[in-house]
Amino acid sequence: AQSVTQPDARVTVSEGASLQLRCKYSYSGTPYLFWYVQYQRQGLQLLLKYYSGDPVVQGVNGFEAEFSKSDSSFHLRKASVHWSDSAVYFCAASIPSGSWQLIFGSGTQLTVMP
């Protein structure tokens, strides 16, 4: 069965530091991949998406992610985090020819220390 794994439940970084949040997927082909952010008690907002092509995709607010087929990964990165980036980040995948459901990882709680 397809699955998405986010191995880090919590990540704490200092403001201005770089960030990487890890995501691995399990699927024999290449899924569509997404990162969403959820601020406290809010809905989910799409940060970026990958369908095909250039493995590095740019998103909003300086976020980017890199797809690796060999590693089955789609890690999220940011060069310099701000305190307002504190939130829960979800990696998600969908199967291109499937029922369009998103399969979510368990999320990573990011805390940015001032």
Added chain:
Amino acid sequence: DPKIIQKPKYLVAVTGSEKILICEQYLGHNAMYWYRQSAKKPLEFMFSYSYQKLMDNQTASSRFQPQSSKKNHLDLQITALKPDDSATYFCASSQENTEVFFGKGTRLTVV
């Protein structure tokens, strides 16, 4: 302006009762979904609809019934409510199998 409207924002229900969660989207999308977020399962797919037809149902219980009266509406009826149904229910939409947009959710508490 929110493009996916969910009502109500908060809902408290008594065990055994029935509630309807409302969702309307104004993005012109052809697909709509329901997801559930609880402490036990962070984000869980429930249903997908395309052009008002059910595409996929990953909800084991028949107590959960989506209702699509218009192409931009997908309500969720929940019967015989249980405390375990307490969660935040998110409605979402997309155009075909592309990026999915989420509403702000309905937080349901069953007492």
